[in-house]
Amino acid sequence: MTGRLAELTAIISSQTKKIEDYFTANGLPELSFDIHGPSDFPVPSSNIEIHDARRAVVNATSELHDLMVGPREHCRWSAWSYNDNLSMLAVYHFNVAKIVPLDEEASYADIAKAADVDEVNIRRLIRHAMTNRLFREPREGYVAHTAASKILLEDQQMIDWVGLCSEEFFPAAARTIDAMVKYPASQEPTQTGYSLAHCPDQPMFQVIGKDPARAKRFGGAMSSLTGGEGYEVKYLVDSYPWEDLGEATIVDIGGSHGFVCVALAEKFPKLRFVVQDLPKTVADGPSRIPQEFADRIEFQAHDFYTEQPVKDAEIYFFRWICHNQSDKYGTKMLQQLIPALKPGAKIVISDNCLPKPNTADPWDEKITRSMDVTMLELLNAKERDVDDWIELFRLADSRFKFLGAKQPPGSRMSIMEAVWEP
Numbered sequence: 498m499t500g501r502l503a504e505l506t507a508i509i510s511s512q513t514k515k516i517e518d519y520f521t522a523n524g525l526p527e528l529s530f531d532i533h534g535p536s537d538f539p540v541p542s543s544n545i546e547i548h549d550a551r552r553a554v555v556n557a558t559s560e561l562h563d564l565m566v567g568p569r570e571h572c573r574w575s576a577w578s579y580n581d582n583l584s585m586l587a588v589y590h591f592n593v594a595k596i597v598p599l600d601e602e603a604s605y606a607d608i609a610k611a612a613d614v615d616e617v618n619i620r621r622l623i624r625h626a627m628t629n630r631l632f633r634e635p636r637e638g639y640v641a642h643t644a645a646s647k648i649l650l651e652d653q654q655m656i657d658w659v660g661l662c663s664e665e666f667f668p669a670a671a672r673t674i675d676a677m678v679k680y681p682a683s684q685e686p687t688q689t690g691y692s693l694a695h696c697p698d699q700p701m702f703q704v705i706g707k708d709p710a711r712a713k714r715f716g717g718a719m720s721s722l723t724g725g726e727g728y729e730v731k732y733l734v735d736s737y738p739w740e741d742l743g744e745a746t747i748v749d750i751g752g753s754h755g756f757v758c759v760a761l762a763e764k765f766p767k768l769r770f771v772v773q774d775l776p777k778t779v780a781d782g783p784s785r786i787p788q789e790f791a792d793r794i795e796f797q798a799h800d801f802y803t804e805q806p807v808k809d810a811e812i813y814f815f816r817w818i819c820h821n822q823s824d825k826y827g828t829k830m831l832q833q834l835i836p837a838l839k840p841g842a843k844i845v846i847s848d849n850c851l852p853k854p855n856t857a858d859p860w861d862e863k864i865t866r867s868m869d870v871t872m873l874e875l876l877n878a879k880e881r882d883v884d885d886w887i888e889l890f891r892l893a894d895s896r897f898k899f900l901g902a903k904q905p906p907g908s909r910m911s912i913m914e915a916v917w918e919p
């Protein structure tokens with residue numbers, strides 16, 4: 498064998514061996530989709546060598562797969578990927594993971610009866626889901642869990658993520674081209690695929706915020722993503738010089754229930770925090786944080802499109818806020834800080850920083866580009882590369898000096914920083 502196939506198989510063989518040796522030496526369980534197998538890759542992310550090997554195998558097997566399928570068939574079957582969303586939506590909607598007992602089997606007839614749905618069609622959809630390793634059919638007519646479907650039974654935040662993506666985002670994606678044609682180059686969150694699919698002329702956050710069940714599901718889904726690989730808060734805690742701030746105030750704008758501030762408060766006892774969010778969100782905040790931090794973490798209702806009420810803080814912090822904003826609204830949001838800023842105040846942003854084409858790890862690139870088009874579908878917002886971040890601050894005010902973007906090793910998010918230099 499020569500050329501690229503030889504290179505890929507050599508990578509797969511050597512890196513898989515490295516992983517297997519590590520597993521053997523450390524008594525780790527074999528990787529498997531069996532319900533008793535590990536739900537996550539069982540090596541801490543701090544083990545860079547093994548995680549690099551894992552990435553190499555994921556990327557090489559994916560490329561080898563596509564090469565073997567070939568360009569024409571790749572196009573044909575990629576165009577059918579929406580069926581993956583449909584069968585996942587069926588599993589979510591009809592609660593199939595809860596109907597199938599964890600250690601037993603359920604017949605299609607039992608599932609149909611419990612879900613109050615036609616047996617033939619639910620069987621077709623579950624058998625499709627099985628092609629994505631959700632459930633298996635140990636004998637004809639009976640369904641059992643896999644390690645993946647078990648997660649949809651046990652992990653409520655992942656259930657929320659699947660529900661949000663399947664019921665809210667999937668229809669939004671299907672209407673995005675209609676929105677682009679109807680509202681060319683729109684920066685309005687009311688002119689999106691999401692709005693066309695769910696709520697003409699209303700923005701997503703307003704629609705979800707009005708419905709407590711949808712708001713709860715959105716919160717759970719965001720917690721799931723935040724705890725997901727590469728998004729852990731520890732990268733932010735460990736990769737910014739918080740210690741050097743001494744006694745400082747951090748304003749966490751759109752800070753939800755304050756979990757980032759809790760993580761910072763645990764490690765940096767001199768820091769104080771104000772968590773700002775919409776009234777309904779901050780109302781729950783104080784009851785959600787450990788009481789030992791109640792005197793250092795304050796909650797405040799504040800709409801970030803209005804003037805910032807906390808003056809002279811050292812840091813104004815945004816996590817996963819700017820990517821929800823088009824440039825029009827992102828600049829408006831930054832300009833609302835200006836009356837509160839003292840010289841030298843920092844704006845710290847924890848968000849994605851899009852890689853330049855062909856520079857990122859392919860696995861990460863797929864996720865980050867998917868996040869970018871999701872922002873288009875939902876809000877006419879966007880992920881930004883480093884030049885876009887510079888431009889956002891420039892559009893907001895020339896007195897913001899952009900200091901740079903850095904992506905901590907292992908993190909899928911970056912830290913962007915600017916300083917106010919009037």
Ligand SMILES: C[S@@+](CC[C@H](N)C(=O)[O-])C[C@H]1O[C@@H](n2cnc3c(N)ncnc32)[C@H](O)[C@@H]1O
Binds near residue numbers: 757800816
């Ligand atoms: C994607 S979440 C990010 C939450 C948190 N910063 C994190 O890292 O997970 C966006 C947050 O912005 C809040 N939000 C949306 N519009 C807002 C507004 N106009 N003013 C203040 N907060 C807002 C939402 O309630 C939500 O908590």
